[in-house]
Amino acid sequence: MPATNKKPAERNYEFEQTLTNAIAQRRRVRFRYQYDVHYRLFDPYILFKDNEGRHIIGGVRVKDENKPIKKPAPCKYEIGLITDIQVSDNNFAIDSRFNTVLSKYTKLDVLSSIDR
Numbered sequence: 001m002p003a004t005n006k007k008p009a010e011r012n013y014e015f016e017q018t019l020t021n022a023i024a025q026r027r028r029v030r031f032r033y034q035y036d037v038h039y040r041l042f043d044p045y046i047l048f049k050d051n052e053g054r055h056i057i058g059g060v061r062v063k064d065e066n067k068p069i070k071k072p073a074p075c076k077y078e079i080g081l082i083t084d085i086q087v088s089d090n091n092f093a094i095d096s097r098f099n100t101v102l103s104k105y106t107k108l109d110v111l112s113s114i115d116r
Contacts, residue, residue: 008054009080018085019044019057020112028062028088034081038065042075043092046100049109055079060095 022029023044030039045059058076100113 006052008052009078011055012080012082015079015082015085016047016055016111018087019047019079022087023047023112023114026091026094026114028090028092029085030088031077031085032083033077034083036066036083039084039086040064040066042077045094045098045114046105046110047079047112048105049111051108055111057082060092062092 019029021027023046029042029044031042032039040061041063042057043060043062044057047055047057050056055078056076057079058074060072061070061075062072064070094114098115100110100115
């Protein structure tokens, strides 16, 4: 389930660095989330620490192999609950509506973002 834990999961510094690099290079990632059997295809836009202390990756879920009928949608996931990650050689096009200046990001600790 996307970013719904009450207590923050243990940080995964390796995955945080992998996602930071993917954001900087605009690379699509493929990851498996807690309890998933299959992978999710994801375009990472922002990595931040939320008000509960969780480290979150936000962006666009392009495909969910667990539920293939789901359409692409904005999503966020707690990085500590990702169990496997792979960075693609494919770049993604940035949705021009994304902007970390928006009020929902101003009080968060943004660690990495495609527009910074």
